[in-house]
Amino acid sequence: MVVPFIQxxxxxxxxxxxxxxxxxxxxIHRGEITTIIGKSGTGxxxxxxxIIGLMHPDSxxxxxxxxxxxxxxxxxxxxxxxxxxxxxxxxxxxDSMTIYENIALPLxxxxxxxxxxxxxxxxxxxxxxGLLGSEEKFPAQLSGGMRKRAALARALVIDPEVVLFDxxxxxxxxxxxxxxxxxxxxxxxxxxxxxxxxxxDIPDIFxxxxxxxxxxxxxxxxxxxxxxxxDSHSTIxxxxxxxxxx
Amino acid sequence: MFIKSVEKTGExxxxxxxxxxxxxxxxxxxxxxxxxxxxxxxxIIDHTWFIGVKSFxxxxxxxxxxxxxxxxxxxxxxxxxxxxxxxxxxVALTLVRELGPVLTAIMVTARAGSAMAAEIGVMRISExxxxxxxxxxxxxxxxxxxRLIASVISFPLLTSLFNVIGILGGYLSGSILIxxxxxxxxxxxxxxxxxxxxxxGFLKSLVFSLIVTTLCCYRGYYTHxxxxxxxxxVSLSTTNAVVQSCIFILISDYIITYFLV
Numbered sequence: 001m002v003v004p005f006i007q008x009x010x011x012x013x014x015x016x017x018x019x020x021x022x023x024x025x026x027x028i029h030r031g032e033i034t035t036i037i038g039k040s041g042t043g044x045x046x047x048x049x050x051i052i053g054l055m056h057p058d059s060x061x062x063x064x065x066x067x068x069x070x071x072x073x074x075x076x077x078x079x080x081x082x083x084x085x086x087x088x089x090x091x092x093x094x095d096s097m098t099i100y101e102n103i104a105l106p107l108x109x110x111x112x113x114x115x116x117x118x119x120x121x122x123x124x125x126x127x128x129x130g131l132l133g134s135e136e137k138f139p140a141q142l143s144g145g146m147r148k149r150a151a152l153a154r155a156l157v158i159d160p161e162v163v164l165f166d167x168x169x170x171x172x173x174x175x176x177x178x179x180x181x182x183x184x185x186x187x188x189x190x191x192x193x194x195x196x197x198x199x200x201d202i203p204d205i206f207x208x209x210x211x212x213x214x215x216x217x218x219x220x221x222x223x224x225x226x227x228x229x230x231d232s233h234s235t236i237x238x239x240x241x242x243x244x245x246x
Numbered sequence: 247m248f249i250k251s252v253e254k255t256g257e258x259x260x261x262x263x264x265x266x267x268x269x270x271x272x273x274x275x276x277x278x279x280x281x282x283x284x285x286x287x288x289x290i291i292d293h294t295w296f297i298g299v300k301s302f303x304x305x306x307x308x309x310x311x312x313x314x315x316x317x318x319x320x321x322x323x324x325x326x327x328x329x330x331x332x333x334x335x336x337v338a339l340t341l342v343r344e345l346g347p348v349l350t351a352i353m354v355t356a357r358a359g360s361a362m363a364a365e366i367g368v369m370r371i372s373e374x375x376x377x378x379x380x381x382x383x384x385x386x387x388x389x390x391x392x393r394l395i396a397s398v399i400s401f402p403l404l405t406s407l408f409n410v411i412g413i414l415g416g417y418l419s420g421s422i423l424i425x426x427x428x429x430x431x432x433x434x435x436x437x438x439x440x441x442x443x444x445x446x447g448f449l450k451s452l453v454f455s456l457i458v459t460t461l462c463c464y465r466g467y468y469t470h471x472x473x474x475x476x477x478x479x480v481s482l483s484t485t486n487a488v489v490q491s492c493i494f495i496l497i498s499d500y501i502i503t504y505f506l507v
Contacts, residue, residue, distance in 0.1 A: 052380050082382055092377035096365075106381040109388070158381075 003066040005030040005194055006051060006162070008220075011060035013046055020046050022218030023060065028211075033188055033195040035205050037240065038215035044198040045089065047215065048164045051196065052086050053077070082110075085160035089167040089198075091151040093139040100126070100135040103154045110158075125153040129183065145176040149183070156187060163188075165197040177201060181208050202241055206230075214240065272467065273460045276390040289392035290399075297358040297393070298400030302407070308353050309346075309408040313415020316340055320416070321424050334431035335438035337416030338409075342443045346409040347401075348499055351454035354397075354404060355491045359462040362393055363487035366466025367480035375467070390463045394456070401455035402448050409447070446506045450499060457494045462487040 004027035013021040020043035028034045028051075036044050049055040050062060061068045064080055072080075093102050103125055107118045126135055129149040139147055148168060155163055165184065169177040181201070185208040188195050199205040206212060206226040214222040214229075214237055222229065222237045229237060239245060316337045324330045366389055369375050378385040413435060421428045465472070465487035469479050472486070 054376055054379060078382075084380070086377070086380040088373050088377060090373065092373040094369075094374055094377075095372075106383070109383045110381065 002029065004028055004063070005065060006196075007063040007066070008047070008050070009061045009063060011050065011057045011062065013043070013050070013055065013058055020218060021057070024215070024218070024220055026213055026220050026223065028194065028196055030194050031192055032210040033184070033197060033208055034211040034213065035197045035199055035209040036213050036215055037199060037202060037205070039240070040200075042215050043218060044215055045166050048086070048166055048196060048198055051162075051164060052084050053081055082158075083161035084164065085155040085158060085162070086164045087151050087155040087166060087168055089170055091139070091147050093147060093150055093154070095139050098136050098138055099131060099142070099150050102139070102150060103157050106154065106158050121157055122153075125157050129153045144171050145173075145179070148172065148176070148180055152180070152183060152187075156191070159191065160193055162194045162196070165195065165199075167198055167200065169199065169201055177204065181205065184208060202243075216240070268468065269460070269464055272386060272390070272464050273456075275384075275386045276394050276460070276463070279384070279387040279391040280395060282387070286387075286392045289388075290395050293393050293396035294399050296361075297354065297396050298403060301354050301357055301400070301404055304353050304357055305350060305404050305408050306411050308349060309411030310415040310418070312345060312349060312408075313337060313341065313412030313417075314419040315415075316345075316412070317416035317419035317424070321420055321426065330426055331430045332434055332438075333416065333420045333426055334413075334434035337420070338413050338435040338439045339443060341409050341412040341416075342439055342447045344499070344503070346412060347405050347447050347450035347454060348495060350405045350408045350451065351401065351458060351495045352492055354401065355458050355462070355488055355495070358397075359458045359491055360484050360488050362459065362462040363466040363484045364480055366463055367469040367483045370467060370469045371476060371480060386467070389467065390459070393463055394459050397455040397459040398452060401451040401458075405447060405451040446502075449506075450502050453498055453502060454495050457498060458491045461491045461494065465490070 006028040008024045008026040011021050011024040012019065024047065026036075026047070036047060038044050046055060050057060061070065063069070064072065069077060093099075094105070097105070100122060104118050104122045107113050107121060113121070123135075126132055129152060131146065131149055131153060134142055134146060134150075139150065142150065152168070155165075168184065169180045172180065181204060184195065184197070187193075188208075197205065197209070206229065209226060211223065211225060212229045213220050216236055222232055222234055224232070229241070232238060317333065320333050320336045320340075321330055324333055324336065366375075369389070375385045375389075378388055417428070417431055420426045421431045465483045466480075469483040472479075472483060
Protein backbone atom coordinates (compact mmCIF):
# COMPACT_ATOMS: atom_id res chain seq x y z
CA MET A 1 0.00 0.00 0.00
CA VAL A 2 1.31 3.42 -0.95
CA VAL A 3 1.93 5.67 2.04
CA PRO A 4 0.29 9.06 1.44
CA PHE A 5 2.66 12.03 1.24
CA ILE A 6 0.53 14.06 3.66
CA GLN A 7 -2.16 12.52 5.81
CA UNK A 8 -4.68 13.98 8.25
CA UNK A 9 -5.73 11.57 10.99
CA UNK A 10 -8.69 12.61 13.14
CA UNK A 11 -7.64 16.27 13.10
CA UNK A 12 -9.77 18.57 15.23
CA UNK A 13 -9.59 22.36 15.45
CA UNK A 14 -11.71 24.74 17.47
CA UNK A 15 -11.84 28.55 17.51
CA UNK A 16 -13.32 29.63 20.84
CA UNK A 17 -16.74 27.93 20.83
CA UNK A 18 -16.81 27.00 17.14
CA UNK A 19 -15.46 23.58 16.20
CA UNK A 20 -14.29 23.93 12.60
CA UNK A 21 -12.60 20.58 12.04
CA UNK A 22 -14.33 17.72 13.86
CA UNK A 23 -12.03 14.81 13.08
CA UNK A 24 -10.72 15.15 9.56
CA UNK A 25 -9.21 12.14 7.78
CA UNK A 26 -7.59 13.00 4.46
CA UNK A 27 -4.78 11.61 2.28
CA ILE A 28 -2.74 13.63 -0.18
CA HIS A 29 -0.54 11.69 -2.59
CA ARG A 30 2.79 12.77 -4.03
CA GLY A 31 2.71 14.31 -7.51
CA GLU A 32 -1.08 14.59 -7.63
CA ILE A 33 -3.47 17.53 -7.69
CA THR A 34 -5.91 17.14 -4.81
CA THR A 35 -8.83 19.54 -4.71
CA ILE A 36 -10.80 20.29 -1.58
CA ILE A 37 -14.34 21.45 -2.22
CA GLY A 38 -17.01 22.50 0.20
CA LYS A 39 -19.28 25.35 1.24
CA SER A 40 -17.75 28.68 2.30
CA GLY A 41 -16.76 28.79 5.95
CA THR A 42 -16.42 25.02 6.38
CA GLY A 43 -12.70 25.20 7.22
CA UNK A 44 -11.02 24.45 3.88
CA UNK A 45 -8.45 27.24 4.30
CA UNK A 46 -7.95 26.14 7.92
CA UNK A 47 -7.07 22.70 6.56
CA UNK A 48 -4.45 24.18 4.21
CA UNK A 49 -2.98 26.31 7.00
CA UNK A 50 -2.46 23.13 9.03
CA ILE A 51 -0.32 21.68 6.23
CA ILE A 52 1.96 24.69 6.03
CA GLY A 53 2.22 25.07 9.80
CA LEU A 54 0.37 28.38 10.18
CA MET A 55 -2.09 26.50 12.42
CA HIS A 56 -1.75 23.44 14.61
CA PRO A 57 -4.41 20.84 15.42
CA ASP A 58 -6.04 20.78 18.84
CA SER A 59 -6.05 17.00 18.58
CA UNK A 60 -5.32 14.34 15.98
CA UNK A 61 -2.18 14.03 13.83
CA UNK A 62 -0.76 15.18 10.55
CA UNK A 63 1.56 12.61 9.00
CA UNK A 64 4.32 13.37 6.50
CA UNK A 65 5.43 10.27 4.58
CA UNK A 66 3.75 8.26 7.32
CA UNK A 67 5.55 9.97 10.20
CA UNK A 68 3.56 12.13 12.63
CA UNK A 69 4.68 15.77 12.44
CA UNK A 70 4.77 16.11 16.23
CA UNK A 71 7.36 13.32 16.42
CA UNK A 72 9.63 14.82 13.75
CA UNK A 73 12.72 16.75 14.75
CA UNK A 74 12.67 20.51 14.30
CA UNK A 75 15.16 20.18 11.42
CA UNK A 76 12.96 17.66 9.61
CA UNK A 77 9.89 19.87 10.00
CA UNK A 78 11.86 22.87 8.73
CA UNK A 79 13.19 20.87 5.80
CA UNK A 80 9.65 19.75 4.91
CA UNK A 81 8.21 23.26 5.27
CA UNK A 82 10.93 24.61 2.97
CA UNK A 83 9.51 22.42 0.22
CA UNK A 84 6.09 24.03 0.61
CA UNK A 85 4.65 27.07 -1.09
CA UNK A 86 1.34 28.75 -0.41
CA UNK A 87 -0.74 30.86 -2.72
CA UNK A 88 -3.15 32.97 -0.68
CA UNK A 89 -6.76 33.59 -1.63
CA UNK A 90 -6.16 37.36 -1.78
CA UNK A 91 -2.61 36.87 -3.09
CA UNK A 92 -0.93 38.50 -0.03
CA UNK A 93 1.52 40.32 -2.30
CA UNK A 94 3.58 42.98 -0.53
CA ASP A 95 1.98 46.19 -1.71
CA SER A 96 5.03 48.36 -1.04
CA MET A 97 7.26 46.14 -3.20
CA THR A 98 7.41 45.83 -6.97
CA ILE A 99 6.33 42.64 -8.68
CA TYR A 100 9.99 41.73 -9.24
CA GLU A 101 10.80 42.26 -5.54
CA ASN A 102 7.72 40.25 -4.51
CA ILE A 103 8.73 37.28 -6.61
CA ALA A 104 12.40 37.53 -5.61
CA LEU A 105 11.68 37.84 -1.88
CA PRO A 106 11.67 34.13 -0.91
CA LEU A 107 15.01 33.66 -2.70
CA UNK A 108 16.63 36.88 -1.53
CA UNK A 109 15.73 36.30 2.12
CA UNK A 110 16.20 32.60 2.53
CA UNK A 111 18.64 31.10 0.15
CA UNK A 112 22.24 31.58 -0.64
CA UNK A 113 21.53 32.56 -4.19
CA UNK A 114 23.86 35.01 -5.89
CA UNK A 115 22.08 38.10 -7.19
CA UNK A 116 22.42 37.14 -10.87
CA UNK A 117 20.97 33.68 -10.22
CA UNK A 118 17.99 35.25 -8.41
CA UNK A 119 17.46 37.61 -11.35
CA UNK A 120 17.60 34.71 -13.79
CA UNK A 121 15.07 32.63 -11.83
CA UNK A 122 12.70 35.53 -11.25
CA UNK A 123 12.81 36.65 -14.88
CA UNK A 124 12.11 33.06 -15.93
CA UNK A 125 8.95 33.03 -13.82
CA UNK A 126 7.96 36.48 -15.05
CA UNK A 127 8.34 35.34 -18.67
CA UNK A 128 6.59 32.01 -18.10
CA UNK A 129 3.59 33.66 -16.49
CA GLY A 130 3.27 36.48 -18.98
CA LEU A 131 4.25 39.26 -16.61
CA LEU A 132 6.98 40.80 -18.77
CA GLY A 133 6.80 44.58 -18.61
CA SER A 134 5.12 44.49 -15.19
CA GLU A 135 8.18 43.69 -13.10
CA GLU A 136 8.72 47.28 -11.96
CA LYS A 137 5.03 47.89 -11.24
CA PHE A 138 3.42 47.63 -7.81
CA PRO A 139 0.60 45.11 -7.16
CA ALA A 140 -1.99 47.90 -6.98
CA GLN A 141 -1.10 48.88 -10.56
CA LEU A 142 -1.99 45.44 -11.94
CA SER A 143 -5.29 43.79 -12.81
CA GLY A 144 -6.69 41.00 -10.62
CA GLY A 145 -5.57 38.35 -13.10
CA MET A 146 -2.02 39.66 -13.24
CA ARG A 147 -1.84 39.81 -9.46
CA LYS A 148 -2.90 36.15 -9.34
CA ARG A 149 -0.14 35.33 -11.80
CA ALA A 150 2.38 37.28 -9.75
CA ALA A 151 1.30 35.35 -6.63
CA LEU A 152 1.65 32.10 -8.57
CA ALA A 153 5.11 33.16 -9.77
CA ARG A 154 6.15 33.88 -6.17
CA ALA A 155 4.82 30.49 -5.07
CA LEU A 156 6.71 28.64 -7.82
CA VAL A 157 10.01 30.52 -7.80
CA ILE A 158 11.50 28.36 -5.04
CA ASP A 159 10.84 25.14 -7.03
CA PRO A 160 8.52 23.75 -4.33
CA GLU A 161 7.57 20.11 -3.95
CA VAL A 162 4.13 21.00 -2.61
CA VAL A 163 2.04 24.00 -3.61
CA LEU A 164 -1.08 24.91 -1.67
CA PHE A 165 -3.60 27.04 -3.56
CA ASP A 166 -6.29 28.78 -1.53
CA UNK A 167 -9.10 29.62 -3.96
CA UNK A 168 -6.71 30.65 -6.73
CA UNK A 169 -9.43 31.90 -9.07
CA UNK A 170 -11.60 33.94 -6.70
CA UNK A 171 -12.77 37.15 -8.32
CA UNK A 172 -11.64 36.25 -11.84
CA UNK A 173 -13.76 36.14 -14.99
CA UNK A 174 -14.37 32.73 -16.64
CA UNK A 175 -11.58 33.22 -19.20
CA UNK A 176 -9.00 34.16 -16.55
CA UNK A 177 -10.24 31.29 -14.37
CA UNK A 178 -9.58 28.88 -17.18
CA UNK A 179 -6.15 30.44 -17.72
CA UNK A 180 -5.22 29.98 -14.06
CA UNK A 181 -6.42 26.36 -14.13
CA UNK A 182 -4.39 25.72 -17.27
CA UNK A 183 -1.37 27.42 -15.71
CA UNK A 184 -1.61 25.25 -12.59
CA UNK A 185 -2.02 22.09 -14.65
CA UNK A 186 0.86 22.89 -16.99
CA UNK A 187 3.21 23.88 -14.20
CA UNK A 188 2.27 20.82 -12.16
CA UNK A 189 2.99 18.61 -15.16
CA UNK A 190 6.27 20.36 -15.87
CA UNK A 191 7.64 20.56 -12.33
CA UNK A 192 5.77 17.51 -10.93
CA UNK A 193 4.89 19.17 -7.64
CA UNK A 194 2.10 18.00 -5.38
CA UNK A 195 -0.78 20.45 -5.40
CA UNK A 196 -3.60 20.97 -2.95
CA UNK A 197 -6.27 23.33 -4.21
CA UNK A 198 -9.19 24.78 -2.31
CA UNK A 199 -11.76 25.72 -4.93
CA UNK A 200 -15.41 26.41 -5.67
CA ASP A 201 -15.00 26.17 -9.43
CA ILE A 202 -17.19 23.17 -9.99
CA PRO A 203 -17.06 21.31 -12.35
CA ASP A 204 -14.09 23.07 -14.08
CA ILE A 205 -11.65 22.25 -11.28
CA PHE A 206 -12.41 18.52 -11.69
CA UNK A 207 -10.69 18.60 -15.09
CA UNK A 208 -7.30 19.34 -13.55
CA UNK A 209 -7.64 17.27 -10.35
CA UNK A 210 -6.63 13.69 -9.79
CA UNK A 211 -8.34 13.52 -6.43
CA UNK A 212 -11.25 15.43 -4.93
CA UNK A 213 -12.24 15.69 -1.29
CA UNK A 214 -15.34 17.35 0.07
CA UNK A 215 -15.31 19.01 3.47
CA UNK A 216 -18.65 19.58 5.14
CA UNK A 217 -19.74 19.96 8.76
CA UNK A 218 -16.09 19.69 9.83
CA UNK A 219 -15.60 16.26 8.25
CA UNK A 220 -14.37 14.91 4.94
CA UNK A 221 -17.62 13.59 3.49
CA UNK A 222 -16.09 12.23 0.33
CA UNK A 223 -12.68 11.45 -1.12
CA UNK A 224 -12.02 10.06 -4.57
CA UNK A 225 -11.35 10.61 -8.26
CA UNK A 226 -13.31 12.91 -10.57
CA UNK A 227 -15.38 9.99 -11.86
CA UNK A 228 -16.07 8.79 -8.33
CA UNK A 229 -17.38 12.24 -7.40
CA UNK A 230 -19.65 12.33 -10.39
CA ASP A 231 -20.89 8.79 -9.69
CA SER A 232 -21.28 9.40 -5.96
CA HIS A 233 -24.61 8.58 -4.33
CA SER A 234 -23.94 10.89 -1.40
CA THR A 235 -26.77 13.41 -1.11
CA ILE A 236 -24.38 16.04 0.35
CA UNK A 237 -21.93 15.69 -2.56
CA UNK A 238 -24.62 15.62 -5.23
CA UNK A 239 -26.45 18.59 -3.77
CA UNK A 240 -23.23 20.62 -3.53
CA UNK A 241 -22.22 19.84 -7.12
CA UNK A 242 -25.68 20.89 -8.30
CA UNK A 243 -25.47 24.04 -6.18
CA UNK A 244 -28.40 23.05 -3.96
CA UNK A 245 -28.82 22.81 -0.20
CA UNK A 246 -28.57 19.20 1.03
CA MET B 247 -22.22 38.68 41.70
CA PHE B 248 -19.05 38.46 43.81
CA ILE B 249 -17.83 35.35 41.95
CA LYS B 250 -18.48 37.03 38.61
CA SER B 251 -16.45 40.09 39.53
CA VAL B 252 -13.60 37.86 40.78
CA GLU B 253 -13.77 35.91 37.51
CA LYS B 254 -13.65 39.12 35.50
CA THR B 255 -10.68 40.44 37.48
CA GLY B 256 -8.91 37.12 37.00
CA GLU B 257 -9.60 37.14 33.26
CA UNK B 258 -8.33 40.71 32.90
CA UNK B 259 -5.20 39.90 34.91
CA UNK B 260 -4.46 36.81 32.81
CA UNK B 261 -4.99 38.81 29.59
CA UNK B 262 -2.71 41.57 30.87
CA UNK B 263 0.00 39.08 31.83
CA UNK B 264 -0.31 37.34 28.47
CA UNK B 265 0.02 40.66 26.72
CA UNK B 266 3.09 41.62 28.77
CA UNK B 267 4.69 38.24 28.05
CA UNK B 268 3.95 38.56 24.34
CA UNK B 269 5.42 42.06 24.30
CA UNK B 270 8.58 40.89 26.06
CA UNK B 271 9.02 37.93 23.71
CA UNK B 272 8.43 40.25 20.73
CA UNK B 273 11.07 42.70 21.98
CA UNK B 274 13.54 39.93 22.86
CA UNK B 275 13.12 38.24 19.46
CA UNK B 276 13.66 41.54 17.66
CA UNK B 277 16.60 42.39 19.92
CA UNK B 278 18.34 39.02 19.49
CA UNK B 279 17.97 39.30 15.73
CA UNK B 280 19.99 42.52 15.77
CA UNK B 281 23.03 40.31 16.37
CA UNK B 282 22.15 37.58 13.88
CA UNK B 283 23.84 37.76 10.50
CA UNK B 284 23.38 38.80 7.79
CA UNK B 285 22.88 42.45 8.76
CA UNK B 286 19.88 43.83 6.91
CA UNK B 287 21.71 46.91 5.62
CA UNK B 288 19.32 48.04 2.92
CA UNK B 289 16.29 47.79 5.19
CA ILE B 290 18.09 49.62 8.00
CA ILE B 291 19.05 52.42 5.61
CA ASP B 292 15.46 52.65 4.27
CA HIS B 293 13.99 52.88 7.76
CA THR B 294 16.66 55.31 8.97
CA TRP B 295 15.75 57.49 6.01
CA PHE B 296 12.07 57.28 6.91
CA ILE B 297 12.37 57.66 10.69
CA GLY B 298 15.37 60.00 10.78
CA VAL B 299 15.83 62.03 7.61
CA LYS B 300 12.14 62.51 6.89
CA SER B 301 11.58 63.77 10.45
CA PHE B 302 14.18 66.50 9.92
CA UNK B 303 11.80 69.39 9.16
CA UNK B 304 9.29 68.43 11.85
CA UNK B 305 12.11 68.41 14.41
CA UNK B 306 13.57 71.69 13.16
CA UNK B 307 10.17 73.41 13.31
CA UNK B 308 9.28 72.00 16.73
CA UNK B 309 12.77 72.72 18.05
CA UNK B 310 12.93 76.34 16.94
CA UNK B 311 9.52 77.27 18.34
CA UNK B 312 10.09 75.37 21.58
CA UNK B 313 13.38 77.23 22.02
CA UNK B 314 11.76 80.57 21.19
CA UNK B 315 8.94 80.01 23.69
CA UNK B 316 11.46 78.95 26.34
CA UNK B 317 13.51 82.08 25.60
CA UNK B 318 10.45 84.28 25.94
CA UNK B 319 8.99 82.63 29.05
CA UNK B 320 12.42 82.23 30.61
CA UNK B 321 13.25 85.89 30.14
CA UNK B 322 10.05 87.16 31.79
CA UNK B 323 10.51 84.76 34.70
CA UNK B 324 14.22 85.45 35.21
CA UNK B 325 13.92 89.22 34.85
CA UNK B 326 11.79 89.26 38.04
CA UNK B 327 14.85 88.03 39.94
CA UNK B 328 17.33 90.08 37.96
CA UNK B 329 18.88 86.89 36.56
CA UNK B 330 18.08 87.34 32.89
CA UNK B 331 21.76 86.81 32.07
CA UNK B 332 21.22 83.14 32.92
CA UNK B 333 18.64 82.71 30.14
CA UNK B 334 21.01 80.73 27.92
CA UNK B 335 21.68 78.20 30.66
CA UNK B 336 18.00 77.89 31.54
CA VAL B 337 16.99 77.28 27.91
CA ALA B 338 19.85 74.88 27.18
CA LEU B 339 19.48 72.79 30.36
CA THR B 340 15.71 72.51 29.94
CA LEU B 341 16.19 71.36 26.37
CA VAL B 342 19.16 69.05 26.81
CA ARG B 343 17.89 67.36 29.96
CA GLU B 344 14.15 67.19 29.36
CA LEU B 345 12.35 68.75 26.47
CA GLY B 346 14.76 67.71 23.73
CA PRO B 347 14.50 63.94 24.21
CA VAL B 348 10.82 63.98 25.24
CA LEU B 349 9.46 66.24 22.50
CA THR B 350 11.62 64.59 19.85
CA ALA B 351 10.31 61.18 20.88
CA ILE B 352 6.70 62.38 20.88
CA MET B 353 7.06 64.03 17.46
CA VAL B 354 8.71 60.94 15.97
CA THR B 355 5.99 58.77 17.52
CA ALA B 356 3.34 60.90 15.87
CA ARG B 357 5.10 60.87 12.50
CA ALA B 358 6.95 57.57 12.19
CA GLY B 359 5.55 55.44 15.05
CA SER B 360 1.98 55.75 13.79
CA ALA B 361 3.16 54.84 10.29
CA MET B 362 4.96 51.73 11.63
CA ALA B 363 1.85 50.54 13.49
CA ALA B 364 -0.43 51.20 10.51
CA GLU B 365 1.88 49.61 7.92
CA ILE B 366 2.47 46.45 9.95
CA GLY B 367 -1.23 46.35 10.92
CA VAL B 368 -2.26 46.42 7.25
CA MET B 369 0.27 43.67 6.55
CA ARG B 370 -1.31 41.59 9.29
CA ILE B 371 -4.91 41.93 8.09
CA SER B 372 -3.97 41.34 4.45
CA GLU B 373 -2.12 38.12 5.36
CA UNK B 374 1.26 39.53 4.28
CA UNK B 375 2.74 38.50 7.65
CA UNK B 376 1.39 34.96 7.15
CA UNK B 377 2.91 35.05 3.67
CA UNK B 378 6.31 35.82 5.22
CA UNK B 379 5.93 32.79 7.49
CA UNK B 380 5.05 30.54 4.55
CA UNK B 381 8.26 31.76 2.87
CA UNK B 382 10.19 30.79 6.02
CA UNK B 383 11.08 34.41 6.71
CA UNK B 384 10.99 35.39 10.37
CA UNK B 385 8.45 38.24 10.32
CA UNK B 386 9.74 39.84 13.52
CA UNK B 387 13.29 39.92 12.13
CA UNK B 388 12.01 41.19 8.79
CA UNK B 389 9.65 43.87 10.11
CA UNK B 390 10.76 44.88 13.59
CA UNK B 391 14.54 44.44 13.82
CA UNK B 392 15.54 46.92 11.06
CA ARG B 393 13.10 49.51 12.46
CA LEU B 394 14.54 49.00 15.94
CA ILE B 395 18.10 49.61 14.71
CA ALA B 396 17.00 52.58 12.61
CA SER B 397 15.27 54.14 15.63
CA VAL B 398 18.30 53.61 17.87
CA ILE B 399 20.37 55.46 15.26
CA SER B 400 17.82 58.20 14.53
CA PHE B 401 16.43 59.17 17.94
CA PRO B 402 19.71 60.46 19.50
CA LEU B 403 20.62 62.29 16.29
CA LEU B 404 17.20 63.93 16.06
CA THR B 405 17.42 64.82 19.75
CA SER B 406 20.79 66.54 19.17
CA LEU B 407 19.27 68.44 16.27
CA PHE B 408 16.29 69.44 18.40
CA ASN B 409 18.61 70.65 21.18
CA VAL B 410 20.83 72.73 18.88
CA ILE B 411 17.89 74.26 17.01
CA GLY B 412 16.07 74.90 20.32
CA ILE B 413 19.09 76.70 21.79
CA LEU B 414 19.25 78.80 18.61
CA GLY B 415 15.50 79.48 18.98
CA GLY B 416 16.08 80.69 22.54
CA TYR B 417 18.91 82.86 21.25
CA LEU B 418 16.61 84.27 18.56
CA SER B 419 13.85 85.28 20.97
CA GLY B 420 16.11 86.11 23.98
CA SER B 421 18.98 87.95 22.30
CA ILE B 422 17.83 89.09 18.88
CA LEU B 423 14.22 89.99 19.72
CA ILE B 424 14.38 90.92 23.42
CA UNK B 425 17.94 92.12 23.47
CA UNK B 426 19.81 90.07 26.05
CA UNK B 427 23.58 90.26 25.53
CA UNK B 428 24.44 87.67 22.86
CA UNK B 429 27.77 86.84 24.48
CA UNK B 430 26.13 86.25 27.90
CA UNK B 431 23.56 83.91 26.32
CA UNK B 432 26.12 81.70 24.61
CA UNK B 433 28.61 81.92 27.48
CA UNK B 434 26.07 80.63 30.02
CA UNK B 435 25.09 77.83 27.65
CA UNK B 436 28.70 76.65 27.29
CA UNK B 437 29.57 77.05 31.00
CA UNK B 438 26.46 75.38 32.43
CA UNK B 439 25.76 72.44 30.17
CA UNK B 440 27.91 69.50 31.30
CA UNK B 441 28.69 66.29 29.48
CA UNK B 442 26.56 64.52 32.11
CA UNK B 443 23.52 66.54 30.99
CA UNK B 444 24.11 65.62 27.37
CA UNK B 445 24.69 61.94 28.19
CA UNK B 446 21.52 61.88 30.29
CA GLY B 447 19.56 63.29 27.37
CA PHE B 448 21.02 60.72 25.01
CA LEU B 449 20.26 57.90 27.42
CA LYS B 450 16.66 59.05 27.50
CA SER B 451 16.43 59.25 23.73
CA LEU B 452 17.83 55.70 23.44
CA VAL B 453 15.29 54.34 25.91
CA PHE B 454 12.49 56.24 24.14
CA SER B 455 13.56 54.81 20.78
CA LEU B 456 13.21 51.27 22.16
CA ILE B 457 9.83 52.04 23.74
CA VAL B 458 8.33 53.75 20.69
CA THR B 459 9.51 51.20 18.13
CA THR B 460 8.62 48.19 20.23
CA LEU B 461 5.13 49.42 21.15
CA CYS B 462 4.26 50.66 17.66
CA CYS B 463 5.52 47.55 15.85
CA TYR B 464 3.99 45.27 18.49
CA ARG B 465 0.58 46.93 18.21
CA GLY B 466 0.67 46.63 14.43
CA TYR B 467 1.94 43.05 14.50
CA TYR B 468 -0.81 41.87 16.84
CA THR B 469 -3.57 44.07 15.41
CA HIS B 470 -5.85 41.03 15.04
CA UNK B 471 -5.55 40.14 18.73
CA UNK B 472 -6.42 43.53 20.19
CA UNK B 473 -8.88 45.31 18.00
CA UNK B 474 -10.95 42.90 15.94
CA UNK B 475 -10.59 42.81 12.17
CA UNK B 476 -10.39 45.02 9.11
CA UNK B 477 -9.52 48.66 8.57
CA UNK B 478 -11.03 49.69 11.89
CA UNK B 479 -8.66 47.39 13.75
CA VAL B 480 -5.68 49.05 12.06
CA SER B 481 -6.91 52.52 12.99
CA LEU B 482 -7.49 51.43 16.60
CA SER B 483 -4.07 49.79 16.79
CA THR B 484 -2.41 52.91 15.44
CA THR B 485 -4.21 55.17 17.91
CA ASN B 486 -3.37 52.84 20.81
CA ALA B 487 0.26 52.60 19.71
CA VAL B 488 0.67 56.40 19.69
CA VAL B 489 -1.18 56.98 22.96
CA GLN B 490 0.66 54.19 24.80
CA SER B 491 4.03 55.29 23.42
CA CYS B 492 3.46 58.86 24.64
CA ILE B 493 2.38 57.65 28.09
CA PHE B 494 5.36 55.33 28.42
CA ILE B 495 7.74 58.05 27.21
CA LEU B 496 6.58 60.28 30.08
CA ILE B 497 6.63 57.50 32.68
CA SER B 498 10.12 56.33 31.69
CA ASP B 499 11.27 59.96 31.54
CA TYR B 500 10.35 60.36 35.18
CA ILE B 501 12.07 57.11 36.17
CA ILE B 502 15.30 57.92 34.31
CA THR B 503 15.34 61.50 35.66
CA TYR B 504 14.87 60.12 39.19
CA PHE B 505 18.02 58.03 38.82
CA LEU B 506 20.03 60.70 37.02
CA VAL B 507 19.53 63.67 39.34
